[in-house]
Amino acid sequence: MSHVFESGLDAGPANFAPLTPxxxxxxxxxxxxxxxxxxxxxxxxxxxxxxxxxxxxxxxxxxxxxxxxxxxxxxxxxxxxxxxxxxxxxxxxxxxxxxxxxxxxxxxxxxxxxxxxxxxxxxxxxxxxxxxxxxxxxxxxxxxxxxxxxxxxxxxxxxxxxxxxxxGDSEDAWAGPADxxxxxxxxxxxxxxxxxxxxxxxHRGAYLQALGNALTFGLSQDSVYLWTLPMFHCSGWSYPWAVVAAGGTQVCLRKADPAVIFGLIAEHRVTHLCGAPVLLSMMAQAPASQRLPFSHTVRCAIGGAAPPSTVLRSVEAMGFAVAQLYGATETYGPGTVCLQQAEWAGLSEEERYARMARQGIALPTVAELAVVDPGDLTPVPRDGRTVGEIAMRGNTVMKGYLKNPDATARTLREGWYLSGDLAVWHPDGAIEIRDRAKDIIISGGENISSLEVEEVLTRHPSVLFAAVVAKPDPTWGESPCAFLELKPDAPPVTADEIVAFCRNHLARFKIPKAVVFGPLPKTATGKIQKFVLRSRVRV
The missing domain is CATH 3.40.50.12780 (ANL, N-terminal domain)
Known part of the structure; x- marks a missing residue:
C-alpha cells in the first residue's frame, strides 16, 4: 500500500518539467x-x-x-x-x-x-x-x-x-529534452x-551549474558580463546560460587585450568577468596609457594557479574584486570558490592574500566536496596539513567520458569524482591545492599533460630521457620546463633546436619555454624523480 504522501501525488506536466538551460x-x-x-x-x-x-x-x-x-x-x-x-x-x-x-x-x-x-x-x-x-x-x-x-x-x-x-522559422515548435x-x-x-x-x-547539470554560478558570483539583471574567458573552456564555465538566467548582458570579446578590456569596462560599465590568472597579470602589467579608470567594482573570478600577491595588490587598487575558483572540465567548470570573508579585514595583507589563494568551499549546487585518502577514499583530517585528493559529487559532475568506459570508471569511482589533484583541508572547510597528482601543467588556463610533451621530446633522435615539470611563470602562471638527458653518442643539440622540433608536433601553448640539459635524477628502480626537478625550477 502506498504512503499518503505518495498516493495521488504524481508528477505530471503541471508540476514536473525536465530541467534545461x-x-x-x-x-x-x-x-x-x-x-x-x-x-x-x-x-x-x-x-x-x-x-x-x-x-x-x-x-x-x-x-x-x-x-x-x-x-x-x-x-x-x-x-x-x-x-x-x-x-x-x-x-x-x-x-x-x-x-x-x-x-x-x-x-x-x-x-x-x-x-x-x-x-x-x-x-x-x-x-x-x-x-x-x-x-x-x-x-x-x-x-x-x-x-x-x-x-x-x-x-x-x-x-x-x-x-x-x-x-528556418522562428515560429516552428521545438521540443527540448525529453529527459x-x-x-x-x-x-x-x-x-x-x-x-x-x-x-x-x-541538461540537468548545466541548468544547476548556471544557477550555482549566478548565485555565487552575484549575477542580476543589472550585471554586464565581459567574455574574457574562452567559451570553448567548459562551455564558458556555464556562463552563457548563467547570465541569461539572471537577465544580464553579455559583452563579446574575441581576444583578451588589456587596452580593449579597460575600454569595454569603462564604456559598458562591466560588472563581472572570468579568466585564468594570466588575465590578471596582463591587467596589472598594462601601461598607464591603457588603464582607463572606472568608478565601480568589477568582480573577477579566476581559475587555475593563484595569482601572486603583487598582482592581486595591483588589480585591487584598480577596482577589481578577485575570487579564486577551482574546478575542471569534468565538473562543468567551477566546483569551489574562495569568497572573501568579512573577518579577513583584520588580517595582515600577507595573510589575507594567502587566504584568497585557497580554492575555497563548494558551490551551493555541488552535493559534496571532500579531500580524501587516495587509497581508501576516506576523508582526511581538516587540519590544513594532511594531503589528500580532491573529490566531488553531485549533479554538476559530468555523465562520463564519451566512448571511454575505462577512463570513466577510474574517474567516477565509489560515488566520487576523483580529480587527481592533491590538497589539504583547512578547519574552516576551505581546500587548498598542494600538488597535481597527474603532473598537469596549467598555463594561461590551458591544461598541458607533461607526459604528452615528454612523449614528443623523446622522439628527438638525440634525447634519451625527458621529464617536463611546471615552472612558475610571471605571465602564464605556469609554463612547461623540459629536462633532457641526451644519448651519449648523439650529436650536440641546442635548446632552440628542441623548441623548433616541438613546434612541429605540439600546439603552441604546450611547447616548453625552458630546456635544461643534463643527467636526470632517478630512483634505484630507474624512475625519474620529478619532485627533485620541481624543486630546481622553484629556486
Missing amino acids: VSFLVRAASGLGHRVAVIDGDRRITYAALYARCRRFASAMARRGIGHLDTVAILASNTPEMIEAHFSVPMLGAVLNPLNTRLDPATIAFSLSHGGAKVLIVDGEHAGLAAASLALVDRRPLVVGVSASGSFDATPDVLDYEALLAE EWQSLCLLYTSGTTGDPKGAVYS
Missing part, C-alpha cells in the same frame, strides 16, 4: 525581451531577437535532418553565434561540441571524428584551422561559416550562417595523455 532564454525573451542580451562591437541583440535567432537555427537544422543527440561542433571565438549555439543546439535535442581554437588540426580532427559531428559551425577567423582539420577527417560534416573580421571565404561546400537562419539527464554538451579535455577525453554534460 534553454528555459532561461524562454523566460528572458518573454519577460525581458526588450533588454539587450548581447553586445558585440556596434551590434546589439535583444533577448527577443536572441530567442528568435536560436529558434530559426533550430528550425533550419531540423529541416536538414539534424536532431536528437546529433553532434553539432563549433569552432569560434567569443562571438554572438557561440552564445546562440548554447541555446539553439539544445533546442534541437542535439549535443553541442565547442572546440578549442588553440589546438592543432590533428587534435581537432580527432574530436570531430570521435564525437561524430554532423555539423561544424566555423567562425571565419578560424577558417584556415577548420580547413586543415577537415582535411584529416574521413567523413566531412555540414560546414556552416560565420563571417568575421570582414568576410568569410564562401565556397560551394560551406553554408553561410545567416543564410541558414533564413531557412533532463539527456546529453547536452561534449567537451574534450586537453589535460590527458594520448587522445583527448570527451566529457559529456547533461
